[in-house]
Every structure is written in C-alpha cells, then in structure tokens.
C-alpha cells in the first residue's frame with residue numbers, strides 16, 4: 001500500500017516533476033501559503049497523481065484534504081491536537097502520523113494510523129527539532145511496537161541511508177533535501193527508485 005520511496009516536496013510543481021519520473025507515493029508539504037493557494041496546489045498535485053496512478057499525501061491541511069477528496073493526509077503531533085480524526089475517517093481518508101519518542105508513539109497509535117513515521121533517523125537540515133537522531137536501532141524497536149502498520153523512516157536520508165533504513169525494517173524511506181536540493185533531482189529520483197525497490 002505504501003511505496004518504499006516517499007519523496008516529500010514543498011510545492012505542486014515538484015509533484016509535477018517527480019511523479020512522471022516514477023514517484024508513486026508523494027507528500028505535498030507546503031508551508032506558509034494563503035488558503036486559496038494551498039487549495040490550488042492541492043488540486044494541481046492531485047490531478048497529476050491521478051493521471052499517473054500515484055498516491056498524494058497532503059501534509060497538515062486535513063480540512064483541505066477532505067474538501068478536495070484526497071486519499072491521504074499526514075499529521076504530526078501538534079497537528080493531531082487540533083485535528084478531527086473522526087471527520088478524517090468519515091471522509092474515508094487514510095492517515096499517516098509522525099512520532100519521535102515513546103509518548104508520541106502512544107498518542108499516534110491512538111489515532112489508529114495507516115502508517116507511522118519515525119524521525120529524525122539522521123540529522124536533518126530542513127528544520128530544527130529537539131530530538132537527537134534516532135539511529136537505525138530505533139527502527140527495529142518501532143517496527144515491533146507498531147505491529148503490522150507500515151513504518152516510514154525520515155530525516156537526513158540519502159540513497160545509501162535509505163537502503164540501511166529499509167534493511168533495518170522500515171517499509172518506506174521519506175526524503176526532502178537529497179532530492180529537492182540535488183543538482184539533478186530527476187536523476188537522483190531515479191537513483192532512489194532503483195535503490196529502494198531493490199531493498200524493499
């Protein structure tokens with residue numbers, strides 16, 4: 001149900017680049033945009049994904065995801081505080097949650113998510129976080145604790161680190177910087193797809 005390669009991108013333009021290049025499970029993680037722009041980008045990204053048989057995961061904006069009849073939403077712990085998980089479920093959306101420690105895992109599992117993300121596995125430059133890198137050992141621990149739910153590894157991943165995460169038990173490896181900051185994002189996307197499909 002979830003793909004081993006999980007790019008997380010900052011706008012719909014990136015969805016339009018990476019999905020035709022083979023991304024099958026992609027998160028739209030837009031920050032600091034007005035509501036009408038968010039909606040426009042969600043619609044654009046959804047249309048691209050539908051045209052290519054890919055899954056779009058909308059980060060944060062669960063109300064928009066419901067209105068736009070999306071299939072997936074990703075929520076972090078702060079997002080979960082305000083979210084109406086029952087409304088999300090009533091609308092038929094699938095849900096991914098972020099976790100960074102045991103207390104968050106307990107809260108995340110209470111929402112009965114369709115995947116659990118664990119991060120940051122390695123140091124990330126994308127945003128400041130109070131957690132030390134989890135390391136690969138945490139992946140095996142989380143996998144045992146979440147039963148048959150898919151586990152997503154995120155934070156500081158490169159192609160080689162993604163392979164290690166999948167070998168350690170993650171079902172999917174999520175990435176921002178190693179794709180969107182790469183000199184050749186489409187070539188790097190192909191490298192990620194080749195590495196993660198073999199490793200999964």
Ligand SMILES: Cc1ncc(COP(=O)(O)OP(=O)(O)O)c(N)n1
Nearest residue numbers: 059074075076077098117152154174
């Ligand atoms: C796959 C995946 N894992 C974790 C996150 C982080 O979510 P959150 O903690 O809500 O932080 P923001 O991404 O919203 O800044 C994610 N987006 N995707």
Ligand SMILES: Cc1nc(C(=O)O)sc1CCOP(=O)(O)O
Nearest residue numbers: 119120124126155156175176177
């Ligand atoms: C958005 C995000 N969430 C994380 C978490 O640990 O929950 S780490 C992260 C950033 C991932 O970016 P990069 O691949 O560039 O390190």
Ligand SMILES: [Mg+2]
Nearest residue numbers: 060075076079
């Ligand atoms: Mg969030």
